[in-house]
Amino acid sequence: xxxxxxxxxxxxxxxxxxxxxxxxxxxxxxxxxxxxxxxxxxxxxxxxxxxxxxxxxxxxxxxxxxxxxxxxxxxxxxxxxxxxxxxxxxxxxxxxxxxxxxxxxxxxxxxxxxxxxxxxxxxxxxxxxxxxxxxxxxxxxxxxxxxxxxxxxxxxxxxxxxxxxxxxxxxxxxxxxxxxxxxxxxxxxxxxxxxxxxxxxxxxxxxxxxxxxxxxxxxxxxxxxxxxxxxxxxxxxxxxxxxxxxxxxxxxxxxxxxxxxxxxxxxxxxxxxxxxxxxxxxxxxxxxxx
Amino acid sequence: xxxxxxxxxxxxxxxxxxxxxxxxxxxxxxxxxxxxxxxxxxxxxxxxxxxxxxxxxxxxxxxxxxxxxxxxxxxxxxxxxxxx
Numbered sequence: 511x512x513x514x515x516x517x518x519x520x521x522x523x524x525x526x527x528x529x530x531x532x533x534x535x536x537x538x539x540x541x542x543x544x545x546x547x548x549x550x551x552x553x554x555x556x557x558x559x560x561x562x563x564x565x566x567x568x569x570x571x572x573x574x575x576x577x578x579x580x581x582x583x584x585x586x587x588x589x590x591x592x593x594x595x596x597x598x599x600x601x602x603x604x605x606x607x608x609x610x611x612x613x614x615x616x617x618x619x620x621x622x623x624x625x626x627x628x629x630x631x632x633x634x635x636x637x638x639x640x641x642x643x644x645x646x647x648x649x650x651x652x653x654x655x656x657x658x659x660x661x662x663x664x665x666x667x668x669x670x671x672x673x674x675x676x677x678x679x680x681x682x683x684x685x686x687x688x689x690x691x692x693x694x695x696x697x698x699x700x701x702x703x704x705x706x707x708x709x710x711x712x713x714x715x716x717x718x719x720x721x722x723x724x725x726x727x728x729x730x731x732x733x734x735x736x737x738x739x740x741x742x743x744x745x746x747x748x749x750x751x752x753x754x755x756x757x758x759x760x761x762x763x764x765x766x767x768x769x770x771x772x773x774x775x776x777x778x779x780x781x782x783x784x785x786x787x788x789x790x791x792x793x794x795x796x797x798x799x800x
Numbered sequence: 801x802x803x804x805x806x807x808x809x810x811x812x813x814x815x816x817x818x819x820x821x822x823x824x825x826x827x828x829x830x831x832x833x834x835x836x837x838x839x840x841x842x843x844x845x846x847x848x849x850x851x852x853x854x855x856x857x858x859x860x861x862x863x864x865x866x867x868x869x870x871x872x873x874x875x876x877x878x879x880x881x882x883x884x
Contacts, residue, residue: 522827568838568841568842571841571842571844571845572816572819572820572841574845575812575815575816575841575844575845576812576813576816578812578845578848579808579809579810579812579813579816580809582805582808582809582812583805583806583809585805589852589855589864590861590864592852593852593856593864593867593868593871594867596849596867596871597867597870597871600870600871600874600875601874603874604874604877604878604881607878607881608878608881608883611883612883658861725848728844728845728848729845729846729848729849729871731845732842732843732844732845732846732875733871733874733875733878734878735842736842736875736878736879737878737879737881737882737883739838739839739842740878740879740880740881740882741882741883742882744838746823746826746831746834746835746838747827747831747834749823749834749837749838750820750823750824750826750827750834750837751827753819753820753823753824753841754820754824757816757820
């Protein structure tokens with residue numbers, strides 16, 4: 511950034527406005543907002559890849575901490591499970607961020623392209639996660655008996671306490687490591703990788719999975735962000751509009767949440783994400799200049 | 801009486817809001833201030849791990865305490881991994 515110029519103000523304003531958009535859409539659809547933010551910073555503003563990733567991670571920290579302050583009071587976060595998986599995901603995040611800073615830009619673009627396709631697929635497949643999902647599971651752990659990782663929470667929708675056991679911890683741990691590494695490399699929170707695995711493979715009810723993942727996402731993003739930060743890759747001028755935009759957006763989004771959980775919005779966004787996934791992969795291959 | 805959850809909730813809120821406010825002030829005033837704001841924001845999720853660690857230690861759940869300590873150690877390692 512060349513000092514204090516009109517360009518800077520314009521760019522800051524654009525980031526602020528897009529942050530509001532990304533934050534509110536993210537909160538409505540259960541995305542952290544990082545996926546949308548990174549596309550915008552990389553493709554619309556044409557920021558250098560590592561700077562875009564760094565700013566996106568900062569946005570992820572802000573939105574997940576804000577959401578976390580609400581989740582934790584609802585006691586849906588499984589703190590012990592979070593600690594176990596966090597050990598894997600934070601290791602992945604530090605390794606991922608460290609490797610990514612030395613990587614050529616095309617690798618990051620290609621990887622992000624793949625992540626966008628994956629996100630798009632999960633968005634198409636996602637079932638409605640309302641009351642139907644909060645079935646009460648028998649309280650059993652990995653070995654069929656009670657485990658310290660088992661959890662329970664009070665579900666307001668069904669006015670019942672939901673207890674659950676944790677299955678496939680090994681696969682969950684490997685997934686958490688990979689999610690952390692991807693997060694550190696492309697600047698997303700990684701919830702989009704963790705939540706489906708926690709829900710479908712580890713058999714954790716979706717609300718507990720989302721709350722537990724939220725806790726991990728913030729720590730994961732912070733662990734990789736600190737490497738970018740110490741390496742001077744966080745643009746200190748653009749950090750302010752990034753954080754403010756995403757937070758204002760998340761505030762609006764959580765209030766719109768009840769009104770519009772539209773399947774149409776979800777599908778449109780899924781198509782948009784796979785479009786940008788294709789753009790990024792073509793860009794990585796040098797086929798498209800954009 | 802304040803519960804642990806409420807305390808953590810407030811720490812997260814104060815961390816994020818002060819981080820945002822200081823970063824925003826830094827946008828107009830100085831890069832050093834923005835730097836401090838971003839640092840506060842980055843450290844906020846770790847405050848939560850720190851508090852979880854203290855909770856497990858108090859309850860003598862040592863395996864989980866060591867996991868929390870490991871996560872914090874990775875942050876410290878990360879802060880030494882700067883690349884120019």
